[in-house]
Amino acid sequence: MKQKKKMTNKKKSKKPALSAWEIVSISRHPKRPILQNYLSLIVKNFVEFHGDRYYSDDKAMIGGFAEIGGQKVMLIGHNKGKKTNENIERNFGMAKPDGYRKALRLMKLAERFNIPIVTIIDTPGAFPGLEAEERGQAEAIAKNLTEMASIEVPIISVVIGEGGSGGALGIGVGDKILMLSNAIYSVISPEGCASILWRDAKYAPDAANALNLTASDLLRHGVIDEIIKEPGEGAHTDYEAIAESVKKSVLKNLEILKKLSVEELIQSRFEKYSGMGKFSVNQSADRQVNK
Amino acid sequence: MAWYSETTTTKKKSKKDLWIKCKKCHSHIYKSEWEENLNVCPNCNYHGSITSYERINLLFDKNTFKELFNNISPKDSLKFNDLKGSYKDKYEATIKKTGLSEAVVTGHGKINGIPAIVAVMDFRFLGGSLGSGTGEKILQAANYAYDNNLPYIIFSASGGARMQEGILSLMQMAKTCAGIARLNKKNIPYISVLINPTTGGVSASYAMVGDLNISEPGALIAFAGRRVIEQTIGEKLPDDFQTSEYLLEHGFIDSIVNRKDMKDYLSNVLSFYNR
Ligand SMILES: [Zn+2]
Numbered sequence: 001m002k003q004k005k006k007m008t009n010k011k012k013s014k015k016p017a018l019s020a021w022e023i024v025s026i027s028r029h030p031k032r033p034i035l036q037n038y039l040s041l042i043v044k045n046f047v048e049f050h051g052d053r054y055y056s057d058d059k060a061m062i063g064g065f066a067e068i069g070g071q072k073v074m075l076i077g078h079n080k081g082k083k084t085n086e087n088i089e090r091n092f093g094m095a096k097p098d099g100y101r102k103a104l105r106l107m108k109l110a111e112r113f114n115i116p117i118v119t120i121i122d123t124p125g126a127f128p129g130l131e132a133e134e135r136g137q138a139e140a141i142a143k144n145l146t147e148m149a150s151i152e153v154p155i156i157s158v159v160i161g162e163g164g165s166g167g168a169l170g171i172g173v174g175d176k177i178l179m180l181s182n183a184i185y186s187v188i189s190p191e192g193c194a195s196i197l198w199r200d201a202k203y204a205p206d207a208a209n210a211l212n213l214t215a216s217d218l219l220r221h222g223v224i225d226e227i228i229k230e231p232g233e234g235a236h237t238d239y240e241a242i243a244e245s246v247k248k249s250v251l252k253n254l255e256i257l258k259k260l261s262v263e264e265l266i267q268s269r270f271e272k273y274s275g276m277g278k279f280s281v282n283q284s285a286d287r288q289v290n291k
Numbered sequence: 292m293a294w295y296s297e298t299t300t301t302k303k304k305s306k307k308d309l310w311i312k313c314k315k316c317h318s319h320i321y322k323s324e325w326e327e328n329l330n331v332c333p334n335c336n337y338h339g340s341i342t343s344y345e346r347i348n349l350l351f352d353k354n355t356f357k358e359l360f361n362n363i364s365p366k367d368s369l370k371f372n373d374l375k376g377s378y379k380d381k382y383e384a385t386i387k388k389t390g391l392s393e394a395v396v397t398g399h400g401k402i403n404g405i406p407a408i409v410a411v412m413d414f415r416f417l418g419g420s421l422g423s424g425t426g427e428k429i430l431q432a433a434n435y436a437y438d439n440n441l442p443y444i445i446f447s448a449s450g451g452a453r454m455q456e457g458i459l460s461l462m463q464m465a466k467t468c469a470g471i472a473r474l475n476k477k478n479i480p481y482i483s484v485l486i487n488p489t490t491g492g493v494s495a496s497y498a499m500v501g502d503l504n505i506s507e508p509g510a511l512i513a514f515a516g517r518r519v520i521e522q523t524i525g526e527k528l529p530d531d532f533q534t535s536e537y538l539l540e541h542g543f544i545d546s547i548v549n550r551k552d553m554k555d556y557l558s559n560v561l562s563f564y565n566r
Contacts, residue, residue: 221457
């Protein structure tokens with residue numbers, strides 16, 4: 001009792017804020033809950049569907065019908081592993097074009113039957129390999145970004161671990177973007193950024209800080225809608241607690257979106273993404289150039 | 292994502308700037324001859340880089356191009372600093388040096404009499420990287436095409452997303468594609484022309500979703516960088532990997548068009564839309 005009083009007196013100063021680099025480490029913690037954990041903790045009746053109908057079934061990206069707290073959804077997400085053999089089979093959650101095309105096929109299916117879509121983001125990035133390039137990694141992601149802009153059912157995206165660049169965004173064009181408090185979401189990995197702009201990957205902690213990749217950064221820049229607070233030292237310390245929080249937040253936001261008409265939904269999604277980014281606007285000076 | 296940073300022509304500065312050394316066949320070409328040939332090697336057809344305004348002059352009928360949205364320029368909203376200094380200093384120096392306000396020039400004009408909206412990226416501006424201002428201009432031009440029922444053509448030349456704007460640059464991919472999606476819904480033609488180089492976040496957004504994807508000979512078009520892939524797979528890649536010819540063969544672009552023919556090619560295609 002006495003101790004508790006002391007804590008409240010100290011207000012919020014009990015823990016120093018984590019650095020961006022510390023958060024990167026937590027987001028990549030080997031015990032961090034992955035999609036498969038959420039599937040067993042908060043998803044009932046998962047009916048997985050396979051294949052993109054063009055080339056293969058990408059195990060780095062999975063999807064299917066699912067029930068979350070009685071709500072029927074189309075669940076799609078990056079499928080990382082924990083054990084080495086799982087990660088080899090699932091390519092460390094790095095999807096190929098086939099994965100993005102499967103995701104789009106399932107989203108289009110959900111749209112036809114008015115089933116809301118929940119996407120779970122957790123990937124170091126889209127797979128950078130020869131066959132991925134050959135089969136059109138760029139086209140597959142680009143197509144998803146374009147199609148997701150006009151899918152006529154609510155889309156909720158949850159960043160549960162690593163939001164790795166275009167590979168994350170490829171299933172991330174949601175009406176609501178939710179993010180775990182120790183998840184990251186970035187245009188490039190801190191290591192990649194450091195090796196380009198600092199000429200050495202060892203400056204990754206500096207790059208992590210500069211890139212503004214934490215949940216609170218993203219909320220401040222108007223990119224995400226809500227932070228889902230992780231228990232204790234991070235999501236890996238209490239699977240049940242974080243899964244329950246994710247479930248609650250998804251259901252709450254779905255209720256909000258379900259109230260919108262299709263026109264309102266598409267218009268507000270367009271306005272949401274139209275408003276992303278910050279730039280300078282000078283005095284208007286349209287001018288004639290070619291003679 | 293912006294991993295590409297190589298100039299496309301090597302100028303032989305020491306010899307009074309009279310000669311251009313072709314990067315592909317290494318022959319020395321008179322600078323005047325090189326420029327008369329639209330920065331294309333007369334010997335091997337290597338397509339060197341040209342500026343956005345040079346391209347606009349090649350494309351539009353005389354006195355028809357009107358620039359739009361050039362009041363938009365970058366902002367250092369992350370206060371991004373790397374070893375070389377601040378992003379703000381970097382883009383201010385670039386604006387001063389190039390006279391451009393962003394990595395893309397947008398406007399409307401007539402191509403052999405056919406009205407169209409264009410966005411022409413300029414690699415000189417921070418490697419043509421996609422920042423918030425770039426994305427905004429590309430979206431506003433798309434909205435202009437949408438409101439006025441005019442075909443939209445984007446010439447991409449970019450190393451990818453602009454790292455110094457962090458997550459905001461990534462979001463420009465979704466933002467620009469949202470603009471393209473509206474054009475698709477309204478059946479407004481959108482043609483993407485992928486110029487050397489079109490890589491990373493730009494190839495993975497608006498550049499790859501044209502109703503038609505067109506390119507110039509020998510252009511580098513890629514999602515991931517060659518070095519990254521070689522590290523991933525542990526072997527050397529074929530020479531023509533990620534060139535426009537490679538993408539044509541694999542079904543991702545519709546045609547490779549020589550620079551001198553681009554204007555007539557585009558106006559011919561647009562004439563079929565019967566607008
Ligand atoms: Zn040559």
